[in-house]
Structure formats: C-alpha cells, structure tokens
Amino acid sequence: xxxxxxxxxxxxxxxxxxxxxxxxxxxxxxxxxxxxxxxxxxxxxxxxxxxxxxxxxxxxxxxxxxxxxxxxxxxxxxxxxxxxxxxxxxxxxxxxxxxxxxxxxxxxxxxxxxxxxxxxxxxxxxxxxxxxxxxxxxxxxxxxxxxxxxxxxxxxxxxxxxxxxxxxxxxxxxxxxxxxxxxxxxxxxxxxxxxxxxxxxxxxxxxxxxxxxxxxxxxxxxxxxxxxxxxxxxxxxxxxxxxxxxxxxxxxxxxxxxxxxxxxxxxxxxxxxxxxxxxxxxxxxxxxxxxxxxxxxxxxxxxxxxxxxxxxxxxxxxxxxxxxxxxxxxxxxxxxxxxxxxxxxxxxxxxxxxxxxxxxxxxxxxxxxxxxxxxxxxxxxxxxxxxxxxxxxxxxxxxxxxxxxxxxxxxxxxxxxxxxxxxxxxxxxxxxxxxxxxxxxxxxxxxxxxxxxxxxxxxxxxxxxxxxxxxxxxxxxxxxxxxxxxxxxxxxxxxxxxxxxxxxxxxxxxxxxxxxxxxxxxxxxxxxxxxxxxxxxxxxxxxxxxxxxxxxxxxxxxxxxxxxxxxxxxxxxxxxxxxxxxxxxxxxxxxxxxxxxxxxxxxxxxxxxxxxxxxxxxxxxxxxxxxxxxxxxxxxxxxxxxxxxxxxxxxxxxxxxxxxxxxxxxxxxxxxxxxxxxxxxxxxxxxxxxxxxxxxxxxxxxxxxxxxxxxxxxxxxxxxxxxxxxxxxxxxxxxxxxxxxxxxxxxxxxxxxxxxxxxxxxxxxxxxxxxxxxxx
Numbered sequence: 029x030x031x032x033x034x035x036x037x038x039x040x041x042x043x044x045x046x047x048x049x050x051x052x053x054x055x056x057x058x059x060x061x062x063x064x065x066x067x068x069x070x071x072x073x074x075x076x077x078x079x080x081x082x083x084x085x086x087x088x089x090x091x092x093x094x095x096x097x098x099x100x101x102x103x104x105x106x107x108x109x110x111x112x113x114x115x116x117x118x119x120x121x122x123x124x125x126x127x128x129x130x131x132x133x134x135x136x137x138x139x140x141x142x143x144x145x146x147x148x149x150x151x152x153x154x155x156x157x158x159x160x161x162x163x164x165x166x167x168x169x170x171x172x173x174x175x176x177x178x179x180x181x182x183x184x185x186x187x188x189x190x191x192x193x194x195x196x197x198x199x200x201x202x203x204x205x206x207x208x209x210x211x212x213x214x215x216x217x218x219x220x221x222x223x224x225x226x227x228x229x230x231x232x233x234x235x236x237x238x239x240x241x242x243x244x245x246x247x248x249x250x251x252x253x254x255x256x257x258x259x260x261x262x263x264x265x266x267x268x269x270x271x272x273x274x275x276x277x278x279x280x281x282x283x284x285x286x287x288x289x290x291x292x293x294x295x296x297x298x299x300x301x302x303x304x305x306x307x308x309x310x311x312x313x314x315x316x317x318x319x320x321x322x323x324x325x326x327x328x329x330x331x332x333x334x335x336x337x338x339x340x341x342x343x344x345x346x347x348x349x350x351x352x353x354x355x356x357x358x359x360x361x362x363x364x365x366x367x368x369x370x371x372x373x374x375x376x377x378x379x380x381x382x383x384x385x386x387x388x389x390x391x392x393x394x395x396x397x398x399x400x401x402x403x404x405x406x407x408x409x410x411x412x413x414x415x416x417x418x419x420x421x422x423x424x425x426x427x428x429x430x431x432x433x434x435x436x437x438x439x440x441x442x443x444x445x446x447x448x449x450x451x452x453x454x455x456x457x458x459x460x461x462x463x464x465x466x467x468x469x470x471x472x473x474x475x476x477x478x479x480x481x482x483x484x485x486x487x488x489x490x491x492x493x494x495x496x497x498x499x500x501x502x503x504x505x506x507x508x509x510x511x512x513x514x515x516x517x518x519x520x521x522x523x524x525x526x527x528x529x530x531x532x533x534x535x536x537x538x539x540x541x542x543x544x545x546x547x548x549x550x551x552x553x554x555x556x557x558x559x560x561x562x563x564x565x566x567x568x569x570x571x572x573x574x575x576x577x578x579x580x581x582x583x584x585x586x587x588x589x590x591x592x593x594x595x596x597x598x599x600x601x602x603x604x605x606x607x608x609x610x611x612x613x614x615x616x617x618x619x620x621x622x623x624x625x626x627x628x629x630x631x632x633x634x635x636x637x638x639x640x641x642x643x644x645x646x647x648x649x650x651x652x653x654x655x656x657x658x659x660x661x662x663x664x665x666x667x668x669x670x671x672x673x674x675x676x677x678x679x680x681x682x683x684x685x686x687x688x689x690x691x692x693x694x695x696x697x698x699x700x701x702x703x704x705x706x707x708x709x710x711x712x713x714x715x716x717x718x719x720x721x722x723x724x725x726x727x728x729x730x731x732x733x734x735x736x737x738x739x740x741x742x743x744x745x746x747x748x749x750x751x752x753x754x755x756x757x758x759x760x761x762x763x764x765x766x767x768x769x770x771x772x773x774x775x776x777x778x779x780x781x782x783x784x785x786x787x788x789x790x791x792x793x794x795x796x797x798x799x800x801x802x803x804x
Contacts, residue, residue: 056084060610062531062541063107064524065172067199068692069240071420071534071541072103073611074110076525078546083111083525089611096221096251098615099244101539106692109701113523114547118507118698120520121551130493130501130514140552140562146517147471148566150500154469155189160432161460162448162468163191167198167438168475170505170695171521171556173529173543174425174586175579178473180560181504182427187569190432192467195458197438198477199377200412201787202385207411209386209646210393211623212636217413218405219619220245220536223252225406228368230361231261232285232392233376237269239687241376242536249273258368260361262288263376264684265711265753266746278361279748281671282682283382283792284351286664289391291347291355292362293333296398301366303400310630311397313645313661320639320647329394329644329661342664350664350672352748366399370406374413378686383667383792386784390646390662397642403627405619416620419594420533424586433459437786441467442488442779445497456786471502472511473556474521476694478503479511483777483790485760485768486735489514504559507698510760510772521556522549528579530586532594539613540590542604545580555579649784657783668780669794671750676794679732681716681752683793685773688755697759708771709742711753712797717743720798727800729767730754732793735775736767738800752797 056079063072073089086108089100123143128134154162165185171177185191196204207214220242223229229252236245250273253259261267261274262285270277280288296302307314315330327337335341344355344362351358365371375392379385392410401407436444437456444451448466451457472478478501482488492498492514503515512518529543549555554562557579564573577585584601591598598612625633634640638647650660657665669675671682687693690702697703710730712722722728724743729736730752737754747753754773761770768775777790 055079058608059544059546060608061525061546062173062529062543062610063103064110064543065529065531066692066695067169067172068104068106069236069534070104070243071101071531071537071539072107072243073101073541074103074107076546081547083114083547086111091611095615096224096248097617098613099247101243101541101611101613104240105689105702105705106696109696109699112699112701113696114525116507116698119550120505120507120512120518120553122520123552124518126516130495130516131489133513135518140554143517143519144559144562144566147502147563150469151188151563151567154500158465158468160189161192161434161463162465164441164444164467164470165191166441166470166472166475167194167477168473169693170474170476171524172423173524173527173531174423175555175557175582176474176524176527176529177556178475179423179425179427180557181471181473182430183425184560184564184567184569184573186428186430187564187572188567190430192432192444192463193430193435193459194438194441195435196785196787198481198788201437201439202380202782202785203375203377203389203412205785206380206386206389207393209648210390210397210411210637210643211409212643214412215414215416216393216409216411216622217415217536218408218621219415219417219616220248221616222405222619222621223248223257223372224255226252226257226368226370226372226408227406228365228371229253229257229259230365230371230373231259231263231269231274231376232373233263233379234261234374235263235267235269235376235687237272238267238689240534242534245536246273258364260364264748264751265686268689278353278357281350281352281748282379282684282751283667283670284664285379285388286391286662287342287347287350288353288358289388289395289662290333290342290664291344291358292365292395293329293398294342295344295359295362296366297330297333299363301363302398306400306402306627307398310402310627311642311644312639313643314398320645323645323647323650326645326650327661332661332663352750365395370404371399371401372406372408373401373410374408375410378684378791381788381791383669383780383782383789384657384665385782385787385789386658387662387665394644394662397644402642403621403623405621409622415536416622420535420537421593422532424589424593425582434463435459437781439483439781439788440786442482442491445491466497468498469500470498471504472515473504476505476509476511479514480509480694480760480772481756481774483774483779483788484734485772485774486766487779504556509694519559520551520553521559522553526550526553527555527557528583530583532590538616539611540587540595540598541611542583542601542609544605557582652784654783667792669778669792671794679794679796680750681795681797682750683730683773683776683795684751684753684791685756685777685793686753688757691755691757694757694759697757707740708755708758709740710737710797711742711744711747713747713749713751714743714745715749716752716797717741722797722799729798729800730776730795731798732776732795734778737771737773737775738763738767738769739771741797752795
C-alpha cells in the first residue's frame with residue numbers, strides 16, 4: 029500500500045494541486061474543518077494538516093472535555109482516510125462527452141463552454157418539446173454542504189420553470205410516513221442525552237458503530253450502559269455495535285421482526301404487563317372499546333394479537349417458527365422490556381427497507397406505546413425519532429419553490445422513465461392526475477443512485493441505455509462511478525475540501541460545523557454551485573441564481589440565517605476563520621422529551637392525528653382499502669420473497685445488504701486503505717457453507733433470476749444460518765458474461781416497492797450461493 033507523498037505522486041504527476049489560500053502556503057498548517065458530508069449518519073470535526081497544497085495527515089476533534097452534554101465530534105475511519113480519496117489518481121479532471129453507446133466508457137474531452145452550452149440547450153429543448161415535468165434531478169446524497177450537491181441544481185431548475193419532484197428517500201421511505209400514522213409527526217425522539225435515564229435499551233436492527241446515526245450515538249449508548257442500562261441487540265448479524273455495546277445478541281430472521289414484536293405484545297397483554305392506564309388515556313384502537321368512531325366493528329390490535337378473528341394467537345411459540353428466536357427468549361425480552369422503569373426500543377432503518385416495511389415501524393411504535401414509554405424520561409416513542417427541540421435542518425440553502433407540483437416516489441424514477449404517462453395515484457403520483465410524458469432529461473448531481481444504488485441493476489441499466497426514453501443524461505461527480513459511466517455528459521465536480529460549505533448535525537446534535545475551502549480545485553474541476561451558476565448564465569437566470577454571491581458569501585449568509593433560526597450566539601464567518609474554530613456546539617444539560625406535554629394532558633396537548641391520540645388503529649391506512657398489505661393495525665405479513673415461499677425452493681438463502689464500515693453507501697468504495705481493511709465479501713454461516721462445500725476465502729457465485737455476483741466469501745458464525753450478507757455500496761462491475769465482479773448487492777435486488785409508502789424494499793432478496801466454478 030502507498031502512504032503519504034508516494035500515494036499522491038501519481039496525481040501530482042498528472043496535474044499539480046495548487047495551494048488554496050495564502051495562509052496555507054509554506055509551512056504545514058492545521059485547519060479545523062467539517063468532515064465532507066456524504067450522508068454517512070454523522071457530522072464530525074477534522075483537523076486537516078496541509079502543506080504545499082496537499083493534505084499530509086488527518087486527525088479529529090481535540091477540543092477539551094469529553095462529556096455527554098457536549099461531546100467531541102470524533103471522526104470514524106472514513107473521515108480519517110479522506111486524503112486517499114481527495115488525492116486519488118482517478119479523480120475526474122475534465123468535462124467528458126459520450127462518443128460510444130451508453131455504458132461503453134467511450135468519452136471525449138470537451139471544454140466547459142461546450143459542456144454548459146450542451147446542458148443549457150438540452151434543458152431548453154426538453155422544456156419546449158415535453159414540458160418541465162420531463163426534467164428530473166434524482167435523489168443523491170453524495171454532498172451535503174449547503175451549496176454542494178443536488179440543491180444547486182434544484183435551485184436552477186426552479187428558476188427555469190421547475191422539474192418533476194420526488195418525495196421520500198432511499199433511506200427513510202417507510203419509517204417517516206409510518207411513524208406519522210401513529211403519532212402525527214416524525215419528531216418522536218428525546219434528545220439522546222436522555223438515554224442515560226433509560227434502564228433498558230433494545231437495539232432493534234440498529235448498528236450505530238458502523239453507520240453512526242448521529243455522531244456520538246454510540247458514545248452516549250456506551251455511557252447509558254455504564255450507568256446501568258441493559259442493552260440487547262436484535263439483529264440477523266452480530267454487528268460491531270452488538271460486540272461493543274450489547275449485553276446480549278439475539279439473532280432474528282430478516283423480515284420477521286413484526287412477528288417477534290407481536291409475540292412480545294401477546295406476553296404483555298396476557299400477563300397484564302402493559303400500561304393499561306396510559307393506553308386507555310392516550311391511545312386509540314387498542315381494543316374493541318377504543319375503536320375510532322365508525323370503525324367499531326373492525327379488528328382491534330388486541331383482537332389481532334390474541335387471534336380473536338383469525339384464530340391464531342400471536343404467541344411466542346407461533347413467532348419462534350417464523351423468527352427462529354426461541355420462544356423462551358421472546359417471552360423473557362417482553363417481560364424485561366415491559367418491567368423496565370424506562371426503556372428504549374430504537375429501530376434501525378434496514379428492516380423498513382423491506383417488503384411491507386411500514387408494518388415493522390408501526391409495530392415498534394405500538395410496543396413503545398402499550399409499555400407506557402412515550403413522553404417520559406428514559407423512554408422512547410420509537411419510529412423515526414427525530415429529536416425534540418428542533419433541528420438539525422440538514423440544508424437551508426434556498427432552492428426556491430418548484431413551479432411543478434407533480435411528484436413521484438423517489439424509488440419509482442425508473443417507472444417514470446419507462447411509462448411516465450401511465451403512472452397514477454396508485455403508483456404514488458401526486459400533484460397531477462397524469463404526467464404528459466416520461467422523464468426525458470436527468471441531471472444526477474453527487475448521486476450514484478441511478479445505477480449502483482438503485483434496485484435490480486441489470487434492469488436499471490437497460491432503462492438508462494434506452495435513448496428513446498431517457499434522451500439526455502448528465503452526471504456530475506468526483507469519479508467515473510457506475511452511474512457516470514452511463515451518462516451522455518460527465519461533469520467533474522471538486523471535492524468539499526476544494527470549496528466552501530457548512531453542515532449541522534445528522535438527525536441529532538446541537539452543533540454547526542464550518543467547511544472552509546482548504547485546497548484549490550485541481551485540473552478543470554468546479555464546485556457543484558459553480559457548475560450550476562455557469563449553466564444558469566446560459567439560461568438567462570445567472571443573476572437570480574447567484575444573487576451576487578459566490579460559495580463563501582453564501583456560507584456567510586447562511587450562518588446569519590442559522591443565527592436567526594437556531595443558534596443566537598453563533599460566531600460570524602470572520603470569527604470562525606480568525607480563530608480556526610471549526611465548530612460551534614451547544615451543550616445539552618436538560619434533554620428535551622418528546623410528547624411530555626401530551627403525556628401530562630392529552631386533552632390539552634393533542635397529537636396531530638385524526639383522533640388527537642396515539643393511533644394504534646390508523647384510519648389513514650384503512651382508507652387505502654388494502655387490508656391484506658396495508659392493514660390499519662400493525663401485522664406480520666409474509667414477504668413476497670421469503671424462506672417460507674415458493675421461491676425458497678430454488679433460492680433458499682435470504683440476502684441482506686447492510687451498511688459497511690469502510691463506505692458511506694458507495695462513497696469510499698475506491699479508497700485503497702478502506703478496501704484493504706474491509707474487503708468486499710459475502711458473509712455466510714458455517715452451516716450454509718458446509719452444505720455447499722464452501723470454505724472461507726473461496727470465490728463464490730451469489731445468484732437469482734435478476735443477476736449473478738462473483739466475490740470471495742467470509743465464513744462466520746456472526747450471521748444467522750439461512751442468511752448471507754453482501755454489504756451495500758460496492759461498485760457494480762460486470763464481466764464479459766454479465767456477472768458482477770465488483771460485489772454490488774443491487775445486482776440481486778428487486779425493483780418492487782412497498783404498498784403504502786412506495787418505498788424501496790431492497791433488503792427483501794432470496795438467492796443461492798455456490799462455488800464460483802459451479803454452474804447453477
């Protein structure tokens with residue numbers, strides 16, 4: 029492996045990186061800067077050492093004190109390895125125009141003037157021929173620094189008549205709307221410092237040690253355990269979080285979490301362990317006497333759990349057959365959770381990226397409600413759990429109002445390309461009855477979700493390759509990603525170290541981190557903002573787009589906005605720079621509790637639900653009139669690809685694609701340090717490996733009807749038998765036979781979406797594994 033200067037020598041030989049500012053010339057200087065924001069789940073502070081226009085080393089937050097109230101924002105291995113991404117020899121250098129068929133990799137270098145002319149002329153052509161609903165800026169989270177990423181393109185589009193919009197995300201498609209069906213809001217979390225008041229914490233499919241979920245979540249969890257909380261991890265894998273933070277790991281079959289939750293409710297109900305007073309005062313739909321007006325004859329939650337109508341009580345014995353969790357364990361966990369003075373059931377996001385992913389969210393919320401853990405210190409209402417007390421805002425760069433009111437679910441963009449005019453409200457289309465045309469122009473900014481991160485890659489690339497459907501495709505990125513490879517025009521964006529930015533906390537936190545420019549953009553790379561500004565000039569809206577501001581001036585302006593919105597004592601940009609502060613943070617000494625006022629007086633402080641109460645029975649879901657797939661009370665529904673279904677005969681193994689320590693989704697997939705420390709592999713249990721004659725380290729085929737991967741295996745007892753894990757984010761790389769040798773799990777995933785939220789169900793996969801030389 030190359031280290032230090034030898035690593036960057038190839039890049040330096042190609043094009044020297046110029047020094048960013050006078051204060052960084054000469055001797056080595058340290059600059060405090062926010063870790064580049066790639067939607068990792070955290071926001072951390074780096075100390076970056078720069079000399080002669082090169083990053084020499086990266087360290088992390090060294091501010092004095094390390095308290096739960098205001099902890100250091102310490103970076104993980106991804107942030108600390110960033111110089112190997114920053115100074116990577118494969119950085120895009122110049123605008124590139126496609127010369128072969130899409131995906132061939134054949135491009136020619138063109139000038140920026142020609143590139144921006146082409147973007148502007150194609151936007152104009154598509155608007156005039158098809159209308160603004162045929163323009164689309166897809167979901168992408170490769171840059172979260174206010175002026176970077178897709179928001180600059182959104183601002184430009186909105187100044188030019190708008191573009192087809194989207195709602196939901198690949199991350200939280202089910203958990204956000206499903207939480208609101210119970211509580212009427214997504215602000216269901218206490219501030220994290222309140223975890224120290226908890227006596228029992230269920231980490232249900234939650235892995236903060238790898239995916240962060242708010243910088244320092246794992247640190248606060250560790251402190252809660254140190255102060256006496258019992259921590260139990262329920263997950264198909266023994267994750268790094270289970271090893272580091274849990275007193276117990278319970279292996280559960282993927283997609284069966286609702287069955288275990290329902291069996292826990294059965295124990296709590298039949299043994300009288302639920303909080304009856306809280307349920308009667310604050311909930312609706314629990315039993316026949318609590319049904320909403322007009323729904324008195326419908327099935328209540330108690331009816332379902334006890335099997336009153338379907339004849340199947342949801343006992344631990346019933347759940348054991350489905351989940352693989354022993355009945356005694358299910359009953360014990362139910363009793364421990366119900367008996368705890370204050371308990372947290374924290375839901376991870378992977379289990380809602382599955383078939384019927386809405387159900388597990390609602391089931392977790394209902395357990396929190398019937399145990400009486402809503403609205404009190406040490407408790408947790410579950411669901412998406414954005415923090416009480418406001419913020420973070422994620423992004424406040426003004427994109428303006430989109431004149432186009434039509435929106436699609438973000439996961440259904442492929443359907444809008446294929447059959448846009450056929451989409452209806454049954455496909456999640458809102459704001460318009462019908463689209464006049466499909467998506468004809470797509471501009472992917474800081475997004476690898478068009479190919480690599482979208483489901484069923486082989487199907488997706490066939491859609492993207494069809495120039496009669498998608499007529500023009502622009503990709504704007506740091507590297508030639510699998511998505512960029514299929515673009516008609518590739519625009520080289522600079523990194524976040526080469527422009528100005530600003531970031532606040534990720535879901536949790538009371539901080540704001542400055543991202544000063546510390547390096548000049550190399551070669552002909554430009555910031556996302558500068559690229560969009562140049563196109564805006566060609567479209568006649570340049571002045572309206574910039575309002576006379578460059579990136580640094582926008583950051584100064586946004587700091588003033590944050591001062592008004594959230595942090596009255598926030599330093600000015602000049603103070604940040606002069607003192608090399610890097611971060612402003614505010615201590616949380618008295619954590620805010622979600623729903624505390626509602627718990628105290630539900631009549632005076634009703635929820636924003638139709639009933640004003642916690643809706644165990646959801647009229648919103650009942651109105652869909654899809655009782656088998658969108659039941660108004662949370663139910664276990666067998667997935668459309670399942671070990672209990674017909675597909676299991678041919679494809680008997682469940683596949684999950686988890687977050688992985690060395691990557692942020694697909695970012696860092698090409699960084700040598702990270703690849704060496706955590707190589708891409710398929711993780712398989714020894715029982716499944718032995719049955720197939722597979723040994724640790726051998727190359728294997730993982731395949732189903734959608735595609736085939738070839739990659740090394742890791743035989744480990746840290747995964748449930750019957751389940752294999754291919755960590756998501758590795759770059760798709762087809763060989764001559766169409767087999768993916770890059771390790772992209774989306775070679776196997778399905779494009780089918782969930783029935784209520786229209787969200788991605790990419791973790792619902794069945795496949796088979798065999799030695800690579802074996803022909804299926």
